Amino acid sequence: MEILSHDIVIIGSGIAGLRAALEASFNTNGKLDIALISKTHVMRSHSVCAEGGTAAVLRIEEGDSFELHAWDTIKGSDFLADQDSVELFVKLMPKEILLLDHLGILWSRREDGKISQRPFGGHSFPRACYAQDRTGLYEMQTLYDTLQRFDNVTIYHECYVTSLIIDNNVFKGLTAIELKSGNLFAIKAKAGVLATGGGARCYNFTTFSHTTTGDGQVMAYKAGLPIKDFEFIQFHPTALVPSGILISEAARGEGGYLINERGERFMKKYAPEYMELAPRDIVARAVMKEIEESKSGCVYLDLRHLGEDKIREKLPSIYEICKKFAGINIVNELIPVKPAAHYNMGGVHTDSNYATPVNGLWAAGEVACSSIHGANRLGTNSTAECLVSGKIAGAKAAEYANSINEFELPKEAIKKEEDRIYKLISKEQGDSIYDIRKKLREIMDKYVYIFRIENGLKIAIRIIKDLKSRYENASIDDKTKIYNTDFISMLELGNMLELSEIIAMGALLRTESRGAHYRLDYPERDDVNWLKHTLAYWTVDGPKFEYIPVRITKWKPTIRKY
Numbered sequence: 001m002e003i004l005s006h007d008i009v010i011i012g013s014g015i016a017g018l019r020a021a022l023e024a025s026f027n028t029n030g031k032l033d034i035a036l037i038s039k040t041h042v043m044r045s046h047s048v049c050a051e052g053g054t055a056a057v058l059r060i061e062e063g064d065s066f067e068l069h070a071w072d073t074i075k076g077s078d079f080l081a082d083q084d085s086v087e088l089f090v091k092l093m094p095k096e097i098l099l100l101d102h103l104g105i106l107w108s109r110r111e112d113g114k115i116s117q118r119p120f121g122g123h124s125f126p127r128a129c130y131a132q133d134r135t136g137l138y139e140m141q142t143l144y145d146t147l148q149r150f151d152n153v154t155i156y157h158e159c160y161v162t163s164l165i166i167d168n169n170v171f172k173g174l175t176a177i178e179l180k181s182g183n184l185f186a187i188k189a190k191a192g193v194l195a196t197g198g199g200a201r202c203y204n205f206t207t208f209s210h211t212t213t214g215d216g217q218v219m220a221y222k223a224g225l226p227i228k229d230f231e232f233i234q235f236h237p238t239a240l241v242p243s244g245i246l247i248s249e250a251a252r253g254e255g256g257y258l259i260n261e262r263g264e265r266f267m268k269k270y271a272p273e274y275m276e277l278a279p280r281d282i283v284a285r286a287v288m289k290e291i292e293e294s295k296s297g298c299v300y301l302d303l304r305h306l307g308e309d310k311i312r313e314k315l316p317s318i319y320e321i322c323k324k325f326a327g328i329n330i331v332n333e334l335i336p337v338k339p340a341a342h343y344n345m346g347g348v349h350t351d352s353n354y355a356t357p358v359n360g361l362w363a364a365g366e367v368a369c370s371s372i373h374g375a376n377r378l379g380t381n382s383t384a385e386c387l388v389s390g391k392i393a394g395a396k397a398a399e400y401a402n403s404i405n406e407f408e409l410p411k412e413a414i415k416k417e418e419d420r421i422y423k424l425i426s427k428e429q430g431d432s433i434y435d436i437r438k439k440l441r442e443i444m445d446k447y448v449y450i451f452r453i454e455n456g457l458k459i460a461i462r463i464i465k466d467l468k469s470r471y472e473n474a475s476i477d478d479k480t481k482i483y484n485t486d487f488i489s490m491l492e493l494g495n496m497l498e499l500s501e502i503i504a505m506g507a508l509l510r511t512e513s514r515g516a517h518y519r520l521d522y523p524e525r526d527d528v529n530w531l532k533h534t535l536a537y538w539t540v541d542g543p544k545f546e547y548i549p550v551r552i553t554k555w556k557p558t559i560r561k562y
């Protein structure tokens with residue numbers, strides 16, 4: 001097998017990965033040899049889909065403050081956030097917005113020329129910076145463009161990472177398949193940054209790209225790292241029916257209403273003060289309750305009163321998406337919506353500086369859990385965290401790589417991965433991976449959704465275990481090497497099965513309701529027993545769970561009302 005060598009390898013090229021590569025380059029004047037590897041072309045990472053905005057405190061003179069952003073985030077998290085992580089995050093964010101501005105991003109602007117900020121759910125001040133409703137696309141373009149300046153960065157587009165090589169708790173590199181040749185190769189590196197994004201594709205109705213299958217979480221999990229708080233899945237209240245394409249919260253931020261079949265603005269029953277701009281966990285549950293009482297199986301987003309000019313200027317993507325995917329003209333028609341799986345609050349366990357428990361390995365962006373979002377993320381805090389965590393992880397990885405001497409890759413780890421891949425692809429007859437995947441998504445939508453209950457979770461766990469054993473005997477028809485997407489789907493399914501097991505078992509054990517995790521049989525938050533983080537460790541028999549305390553600096557948990 002070919003073994004390539006770099007100082008740093010960054011796995012994933014979304015906002016977090018690109019920001020990490022830039023920081024590592026800035027910090028060393030382009031002297032470190034950096035590899036950036038992505039299973040898609042860089043610009044097809046899910047980050048390009050981010051629509052509504054990126055949160056930062058820019059207007060202290062108009063009433064915003066770090067204290068307020070931190071408080072909104074912690075209250076939004078239902079007090080599960082680690083407060084030192086949140087404090088660091090809010091303080092670093094404004095500089096990220098200005099950095100992107102200096103790098104040439106086209107932020108939407110106010111009449112006075114300053115960067116515009118729009119309201120978003122759970123934020124008590126309008127602090128979402130945005131570029132129309134295509135914020136992620138513009139952020140990605142700006143970062144990718146800037147990265148072209150550095151010739152010390154080698155980009156491996158369309159290379160699928162299959163495993164992390166970790167030896168005696170020290171990161172050494174990875175193995176990957178180049179899609180265009182089908183060859184397995186290894187990269188040896190002194191430091192690594194895992195930035196592989198989320199994993200909510202184990203649900204059927206989701207806003208996520210097909211590529212967000214939790215590969216990074218599972219690579220880390222299988223290498224012995226703990227996965228934190230993975231039972232907390234964010235369901236976005238407004239995905240277009242029937243496709244599941246996101247209708248950004250920006251639509252409500254700009255003044256859109258949610259109405260039920262009877263035309264009532266129902267949020268007044270559930271969050272009288274914040275209405276449509278309550279946090280997502282609360283709005284998603286309200287929408288589900290209304291849907292349960294409806295005949296149509298959806299509620300409606302009403303943007304008609306905003307007028308065509310505002311819609312075209314501020315929400316051009318929403319206008320286009322509704323027209324092309326539902327045949328709806330939102331200037332004079334209602335948008336049918338229902339909640340969809342959207343984000344993983346949990347991820348690979350890190351400290352507040354995004355260091356994993358493995359020396360030389362950091363995690364950034366959605367794959368990581370330094371626990372800013374706790375049990376429920378506020379909209380626009382994720383792209384923001386991608387920027388901050390990418391910056392921190394990139395800088396730390398560069399510093400660390402500079403301090404490490406040359407070493408050899410452990411041969412056994414490479415051999416083991418080679419054997420595993422060969423065994424998987426060469427299986428002659430077995431279950432269809434697509435049948436297994438379909439069943440997995442069905443039961444995740446049915447039993448591990450917004451409202452959870454002991455019995456349903458137990459059924460889900462039993463079926464997931466059964467699907468895992470069917471997967472052991474599954475096979476694919478395509479045995480060729482070049483662009484074998486059948487085989488990539490097989491690897492991705494293996495990851496989604498592992499993650500679904502962690503989600504369902506973590507949810508069964510957590511006998512309380514907090515943020516996005518709602519148990520019909522335990523409807524109250526239970527701080528006495530459950531103000532703690534879940535850690536899941538891989539074992540052959542399924543995840544083993546441990547718990548660690550939440551870091552509270554100054555905000556004591558209180559009743560959460562909006």
Ligand SMILES: Cc1cc2nc3c(=O)[nH]c(=O)nc-3n(C[C@H](O)[C@H](O)[C@H](O)COP(=O)(O)OP(=O)(O)OC[C@H]3O[C@@H](n4cnc5c(N)ncnc54)[C@H](O)[C@@H]3O)c2cc1C
Nearest residue numbers: 012013014015016039047052053161197365366380382383
């Ligand atoms: C439709 C949508 C709209 C959103 N809107 C907003 C918003 O307005 N504001 C906000 O704050 N948040 C938003 N979010 C959330 C936010 O966009 C994501 O959390 C964030 O972009 C994740 O970025 P990331 O850098 O962590 O990973 P991603 O952008 O998901 O990128 C993951 C990268 O990892 C690579 N990768 C994964 N697995 C492998 C592997 N096995 N081998 C090699 N490479 C691999 C992928 O190729 C990709 O490059 C939105 C999310 C969605 C789905």
